[in-house]
Amino acid sequence: MNNDPRQITLTEWDEHYEHLQKKGLREPDYGGVLSRHVGDGNKRLLKLRYDNSAAALRLWNFLLTEEKRLHQARAEGKKIVGVMKDLGTVPVMAYSLDNVAAFYPDGAWWIPCVMEFGAGLLEVADSLGIDESFCPVRAMLGAFITESHFPIPDKLICSVGATCDDFSAIAQRLDALGYPIMWWEIPHRRKPESDETAVKLPGGGAAPKSQIEFVMSEFKRIKVVLEELTGQYLNAEKLSAGIKKANQVRRCLAELRNIVFTAKLCPIGAIEMLVAEMLAIHFCSDQNETIIVLTELVNEVKSRVQFGKGVLNADAVKVFWINPVADLQVMNLLEDCGGRICGTEYLFSHALDLIPENVPAIEALAMMALADPMVGSSVDRAERICADIRRFGSEAVLISRIPGASHCALEGKVITEAIHAMLEVSVLEIEVPPVSDSIHPTLCTRLEALIETTKRRRTK
Amino acid sequence: MKKKTIIYTCPYVPAEWIAAHGFCPSRIIPKAAGNPIVPMEGVCPYVQAFVNQVTTSREATAVVMTTVCDQMRRAFDIVTSSCKLPGFLMNIPSTWQHVGAQKLYLEELKRFGRFLVTLGGKTPSNKFLTEIMLEYNNARSSILAMRKYLTSSQYSQTIATFNRDGKEAVSWTLPKDKPPMAGTSLAIIGGPLLEESFSLFDEIENYGGRIVLDATETGERGICGHFDMDKHQDDPLRELADTYFCIPDVFRRPNNRLYDWLKEQLANREVRGIILWRYMWCDMWHAEVHRLKKWTELPVLDIDVNANEKGLSVRTHLRIQAFVEMLQ
Structure with a gap:
């Protein structure tokens, strides 16, 4: 058995799992052979390639058992909070309380991919008039109606204002269908004017103090709602402790990203990194376990880097990836074409930045919420992306359009122009549906063109 | 100048x-x-x-x-x-x-x-702002009162002209006779209209219908309410903000005020059918089509305006014609 770091198929994982077990693999209660998740209908897993480490196994098992974890939480009497759209801020508040499990129903957008449309969620959305002209997040509507995935939350809290129209429109339908939503306003982030006090935001950028104060007032409303739901008082100490814990997760991720994106040899594949980053937004419904899972990953990649081991060719082109991809397999595809991910902006970079601990907790959260790349202009977003490209030494940029998403039609042009104005890197825009098999030849051609062009640039 | x-x-x-x-x-x-x-x-x-x-x-x-x-x-x-x-x-x-x-x-x-x-503007005094608000109040009241004297096309164009060019551009002379009030009463609701879309009103009349409620953003729905200048006597800006803030729209969360407004208007105007006018890629209105159809007992015609059409497509014409005929 080859124990060197490499990417293996699900079938190969079965054999490898036995081998790891014989070597004394220790797993948490949600552990087990990966292929068992295919039995739950997750057919896409059969077509992906995975990292062969025990740390990656734990990561995947953690991700793929989240629904069970949420049902378990309900059975244990915990309150279930469905946080929507803000991607990373309100869960910090929710997890500051005891007996709460908070998650993003938005995450259902990957179900059509992972189950290769087998769940029928898009058909349900279709039947409600939310057709394919909307972003795949419409699967969320189907997940609520069918009640066959996550438990229906006790409370739904959704940000609205400077958000994408798809999500806002779908959430409104959900509200009208009898799933009442507590709406909170996130204003469009603007640059402070000369006569305004500016507040520096995590991750760079700034917002006027008045906007911070407004968002703080919104978080105070949310705080009351959470307190009423749980019967607990969410005082400043609890909230600060919650922020510290969230920062533990963010520090782990920052270390992981830094090691992986700057390593000479790519120590772990793009899919595992995407899954790891996703843990930041709501901790996959278990904050403590998230820290353990990420720590194991960090240790694994550290060891690989130390011993000069990697999973991809040494000459792989360093690609910066923008937007989450609707079909996870395309990340494998990029690697097949000679690329590796060195830098990402999956719409939630604000969930990766450390939350300030030197200001009052509510203010710190308001700063986080306003640092969301989606609530400001695409030009601001491009500036942050360029800073990260420089930091990680990315050689090319891939903008992954989300089919139907209201923001994608306009942001690609703005971001591309901004990147070209600041850096000499190639930018490619692709659109990826939830299951992209039928367009793989086209995608491969475009990805190969990006890789070849970038390699040619190296030699000049 | x-x-x-x-x-x-x-x-x-x-x-x-x-x-x-x-x-x-x-x-x-x-x-x-x-x-x-x-x-x-x-x-x-x-x-x-x-x-x-x-x-x-x-x-x-x-x-x-x-x-x-x-x-x-x-x-x-x-x-x-x-x-x-x-x-x-x-x-x-x-x-x-x-x-x-x-x-x-x-x-x-x-x-x-x-x-x-x-840009060279001057911060208005409360007195001046109040005067301007009253001017607009009066102009809008006059326009709303013209509804019964104008064809649906004239009425909607008058609102749009007032908003674009001001009261000087509006023809305030009313026709001697009220226009014939024949035709199936319809409402048009949706986002804003393009210049070419105004021909829609006459087309509908040609087919035997009549728009009695223009609830597009360009039409009556996009007009703010009447200012109550006594409410905030010393603070006209607040009255301005309060009144404009209440314009019902689909983007509001929740957007039930839009439905409340529609319910009242549809009943008042005795509407018999609704044309929902929406643009391709407009998620806000698109997402409401199914809900609107469930919400109202009235027939709803969903018109999706795709691409950058100069005028209405033949398909759109035929669908509207069939819709009006069905209601007759």
């Missing part, structure tokens, strides 16, 4: 506030962008048309865009990078049910006022 013009399209931008600063407010009605200056795949035709008009405008001093729609919010980046026109992006809260959101809107109006001052 001709006043400088501030162009915009969103009903939440108060014309009175612009006028009180010494500018000419113009809520433009864009022409369909047959050849978009900035081709953008997946962008709503109205946004494309607006971008086209703004980036080629020679008369405007500045443009105001708002956040009521994500594509319009993002198009602000395109506009400001494509032309030299000064731009202001006004944040319109989606939520409305708490004081904080209303206050946010009021603060945005004040910030907008400061922007207008940078």
